[in-house]
Amino acid sequence: MATEELSKPPSLPPYPQMIMEALDALKQTEGSNKSSISKFMESKYGEMPAGHADLLTTHLTAMKDYGDLLLVKNNYLKPGPDAPLKRGRGSPPKPKEPMLEGTNPDLSTPRGHPKKDPNAPPAPKKLKPPHAGPPSVSQTGRPRGRPRKVNNPQVVQNGVEV
Template structure:
């Protein structure tokens, strides 16, 4: 994308530089939105390359993701010097305690199931108990859901 940008407009500075310049020049406490940044860039640099809106959106998104810009209430602004660092997803790792001098770090525990010993004798196979029928379990009932029983018509004791 940068090579296309240079071929299309060699006289323009890089987009991140133009974006930062626009945010500084607009001097709004709540930040500047995308349209005001674009208007400033067009007024200062004149004709913008084709696909300017898409390029601006991509650069603003990338700068927001890496923490160069903050996005608050649809406005972009520079983070202050006392702004908190942007955290990644998930729970932050626990702080590690420093090792005492002269101690060697413990090797991490291997992941997964331990491998079998290739020199170990094979385990004896368990004998299966003989069963009367393969579909009947120890309780004497067959496996699975019982079959439906056809209902018998109800007969009353009164005859006419």
């Protein structure tokens, strides 16, 4: 049996690095679209792995979301020096107020509810105000809700239960 040597593709650099190289080499002022980036990568690195188009799309989207690239009219370009700062997910942090001179940050008020004073007298009980809702048992003589089910009703002559 003859052993055939399978030709392994040369190890490729990470996709973000290849994308940045492509943008640097193409030097288009309005940016480069996905197909031109892909063509450059194929011409420089030769055979690309299976699923190259999906991998490229995934990495371009991730780099755009992280702020490494800008997407303008379906063209990707590097952000300029005056571009907004990159930040992760979530809302930006609130600006901190400057501490006054002579204050110790360790002695600031703690978070949460203040602790109860163990020496304070107990609070007086609150009286309930008269109920303004539907009438209660004491007012009508009947309990609230549906009446209980009677297992053995006794029928009188008129057909009324007793």
